Amino acid sequence: MLLSVSSLSLYSQPSEGEEIDKIIAVVGNDIILQSELNAQLLMFSQQDPTLNPESPEAQKRVLDMLINEKLVTMKAIEDSVEVTDEEVKAQWQQQLSQYVKYYGSIKRIEDIYGMSIDRMEYEFRDEIRKHLLGQKIKMQKFSEVQVTQREIEEFYAMFKDSLPEIPAQVELYHIVKYIRPSESVKEDVYRLALKVRDSLLQGGDFADFAKRYSGDPGTQTEGGDLGWIKKGKLFPEFEKVAINLTEGQISSPTETPFGFHLIQTLGVNKDSIHARHILFKFTQSSKDKQNAINYLDSIKQGIEKGASFEEMAKIYSEETDTKGVGGLIGKFPLDKIPPALSKVIDKMEIGAISEPMSYGSEPKPAYHILWKKAIIPAHTATIKQDYKQLELMAKNYKQSQLYQEWVDELRKSMYWEIKK
Numbered sequence: 001m002l003l004s005v006s007s008l009s010l011y012s013q014p015s016e017g018e019e020i021d022k023i024i025a026v027v028g029n030d031i032i033l034q035s036e037l038n039a040q041l042l043m044f045s046q047q048d049p050t051l052n053p054e055s056p057e058a059q060k061r062v063l064d065m066l067i068n069e070k071l072v073t074m075k076a077i078e079d080s081v082e083v084t085d086e087e088v089k090a091q092w093q094q095q096l097s098q099y100v101k102y103y104g105s106i107k108r109i110e111d112i113y114g115m116s117i118d119r120m121e122y123e124f125r126d127e128i129r130k131h132l133l134g135q136k137i138k139m140q141k142f143s144e145v146q147v148t149q150r151e152i153e154e155f156y157a158m159f160k161d162s163l164p165e166i167p168a169q170v171e172l173y174h175i176v177k178y179i180r181p182s183e184s185v186k187e188d189v190y191r192l193a194l195k196v197r198d199s200l201l202q203g204g205d206f207a208d209f210a211k212r213y214s215g216d217p218g219t220q221t222e223g224g225d226l227g228w229i230k231k232g233k234l235f236p237e238f239e240k241v242a243i244n245l246t247e248g249q250i251s252s253p254t255e256t257p258f259g260f261h262l263i264q265t266l267g268v269n270k271d272s273i274h275a276r277h278i279l280f281k282f283t284q285s286s287k288d289k290q291n292a293i294n295y296l297d298s299i300k301q302g303i304e305k306g307a308s309f310e311e312m313a314k315i316y317s318e319e320t321d322t323k324g325v326g327g328l329i330g331k332f333p334l335d336k337i338p339p340a341l342s343k344v345i346d347k348m349e350i351g352a353i354s355e356p357m358s359y360g361s362e363p364k365p366a367y368h369i370l371w372k373k374a375i376i377p378a379h380t381a382t383i384k385q386d387y388k389q390l391e392l393m394a395k396n397y398k399q400s401q402l403y404q405e406w407v408d409e410l411r412k413s414m415y416w417e418i419k420k
Contacts, residue, residue: 027070155394193253215281257363
């Protein structure tokens, strides 16, 4: 988003005889330039051909949007919302990846912007930070918004004649079995972790051992250093141990879904933990995988003999997010299903159950069986058939209304001015 605006502004440079870029609005200590407004107008007109960038109404609407965004960022700073350097870098990498796909190569991007990727990262980091600040404060204020049944019904009554058609969907359920390492494998991994810990206690270099033994590719080359991580972001069992270690102390092997960890705490403050670790990963043998497949095969046979898929899912599925609703994954538009999964579903009859298939990834690799309960043709939305979709629409609508009310209050309490 930020890069697209900036890239468009490259094509908005004043030509000979044209007025030089000017300030058109001030928001707190920040400014909005004419080129910034022009870039946004151009981007929106490319997305919506009916929008006329020269229209005073369109210009006012987009300028108001830019002012609102800056007010929100100002409020985030005022409320001490924090964005870390790591979050800025991650957002930059995500945007850069999108633009590599769009433009084809790093070199092409550098040619368009007339600067190196490193320079671009430096130039854009402040805008990325502001964008993330705005996202964070909106999440804090509005992510917990819920809607009642009455609000959903009122939303439907208000908009039912203008709601988009619900596309053809497939209703899918599943039963999940995680692949678990055998006790003998876990014991072997535990013994190796103990052996390495003994060597560390006798004076071994933690960073060197992490580079040699750790199964965490993200930190292995850094000597196991996780950096400063906010509390609540680590596995609870890992975090509990890390907090209670004295600085420099090395833990006993600590189990998480990934394996056993040797943890060394380097620092703790009220919000964050700085630790490093050596991960001894659990490995799943072919026998472990076959055990999961056999488990699901036996459940499938029971269903084919007359048992209810939904009741079996409530009893036997190991995925907590879906077992309580009988294994319901959801209703998915037929044209939005990933190709690999679509190949399987297309071959299944309605009511059929798939063979056990690979599902999930580390730290919880698994197999699952799918039940193709129904195909729902394209239709006009109804409360009875599309309650979940309407609930989401109503929630988004309520969030947008609350957001606009909040921004209106910011406009009354914070400084902003449009320059004539």
